[in-house]
Amino acid sequence: MSLSPFNRVLIVGIGLIGSSLALALRKAGLARQIVALDHTPDHVAEALSLGLVDAAGDDPALADGADLVILCVPVGACGKVAAKLAPYLAPGVILTDVGSVKQAVVRDVAPVLPEGVQFIPGHPISGTEYSGPSAGFAELFEGRHCILTPTETADPAAVARLQAAWEAMGSLVTIMSAEHHDRVLAITSHLPHLIAYTIVGTATDLEEHMQQEVIKYSAGGFRDFTRIAASDPIMWRDVFLNNREAVLEMLGRLHEDLGLLARAIRIGDGATLEEKFTTTRAIRRGIIAAKQA
Ligand SMILES: NC(=O)c1ccc[n+]([C@@H]2O[C@H](COP(=O)([O-])OP(=O)(O)OC[C@H]3O[C@@H](n4cnc5c(N)ncnc54)[C@H](O)[C@@H]3O)[C@@H](O)[C@H]2O)c1
Numbered sequence: 198m199s200l201s202p203f204n205r206v207l208i209v210g211i212g213l214i215g216s217s218l219a220l221a222l223r224k225a226g227l228a229r230q231i232v233a234l235d236h237t238p239d240h241v242a243e244a245l246s247l248g249l250v251d252a253a254g255d256d257p258a259l260a261d262g263a264d265l266v267i268l269c270v271p272v273g274a275c276g277k278v279a280a281k282l283a284p285y286l287a288p289g290v291i292l293t294d295v296g297s298v299k300q301a302v303v304r305d306v307a308p309v310l311p312e313g314v315q316f317i318p319g320h321p322i323s324g325t326e327y328s329g330p331s332a333g334f335a336e337l338f339e340g341r342h343c344i345l346t347p348t349e350t351a352d353p354a355a356v357a358r359l360q361a362a363w364e365a366m367g368s369l370v371t372i373m374s375a376e377h378h379d380r381v382l383a384i385t386s387h388l389p390h391l392i393a394y395t396i397v398g399t400a401t402d403l404e405e406h407m408q409q410e411v412i413k414y415s416a417g418g419f420r421d422f423t424r425i426a427a428s429d430p431i432m433w434r435d436v437f438l439n440n441r442e443a444v445l446e447m448l449g450r451l452h453e454d455l456g457l458l459a460r461a462i463r464i465g466d467g468a469t470l471e472e473k474f475t476t477t478r479a480i481r482r483g484i485i486a487a488k489q490a
């Protein structure tokens with residue numbers, strides 16, 4: 198669809214994702230004016246000095262006149278932030294978010310919004326282990342998936358406009374239910390982060406001389422885990438607290454599978470190990486092939 202720019206976009210939380218959105222929206226010509234609300238004074242100052250936005254502060258009145266509002270705060274903060282903005286949201290405004298969990302955001306945000314606000318939850322499946330306004334870059338969403346989870350009551354025209362905006366920033370948009378999103382992301386994103394946090398924690402909890410060796414030899418697999426385990430602690434605290442059920446379900450399955458592998462190692466069942474590792478190698482190669490296609 199042809200897309201007219203938004204008049205005033207409010208980005209709430211000008212960290213990694215918020216600043217990347219400010220840059221990507223500008224690059225794609227999607228906003229006449231971009232303003233940011235953030236409760237960290239240093240981030241407000243940084244966003245202004247980097248020229249990411251036209252105005253910034255910690256005043257919910259920044260939402261006045263906005264036709265697109267994007268919540269880019271940790272998922273546990275979305276409800277409180279939406280409640281503060283509510284008095285300034287005009288009917289017809291599109292309010293979306295980028296949170297890594299969707300059902301909890303819908304639960305917390307939907308009830309506090311005034312009638313007429315078009316609430317369309319979203320989640321770009323792209324990020325890094327860095328945080329804050331200086332971590333953002335305009336290309337973050339290019340060639341990456343973005344999931345939207347509108348409810349049945351959402352205005353199809355508003356959903357189409359938001360979808361077109363993400364596509365103009367280079368994303369591949371999929372629409373699904375919030376519940377399905379949370380189960381899929383529990384296994385593809387949340388569990389891998391939990392494993393990374395655990396393995397890095399376990400390794401650094403070893404005896405002193407072993408810790409030195411962990412640092413010295415962390416060139417291969419372990420190093421990849423340390424990158425993921427460097428991700429923002431508040432963001433990930435909120436992800437796990439707000440996608441409890443799905444994460445615990447996937448963790449249960451992981452425990453079962455680990456148990457089977459532990460048994461195969463204990464009884465010297467090489468065939469089981471080889472079969473498992475052959476299957477997972479094929480999965481990795483399939484992912485790479487799909488990316489290149
Ligand atoms: N980092 C990723 O890889 C990634 C990817 C996709 C989606 N997300 C989601 O994007 C959201 C933001 O993540 P990020 O990586 O940009 O985090 P970030 O820490 O880089 O930025 C968050 C910003 O929100 C501000 N903030 C926090 N609470 C606030 C509040 N109550 N009021 C006003 N400002 C507040 C912080 O000061 C900070 O500037 C999260 O919901 C996260 O789940 C993150």
Ligand SMILES: O=C(O)C(=O)C[C@]1(C(=O)O)C=C[C@@H](O)C=C1
Pocket residue numbers: 296297321322323324325326385386387425
């Ligand atoms: O690339 C990374 O560093 C990420 O962890 C990005 C990642 C992911 O798990 O894929 C992390 C959280 C988001 O909600 C979406 C994307």
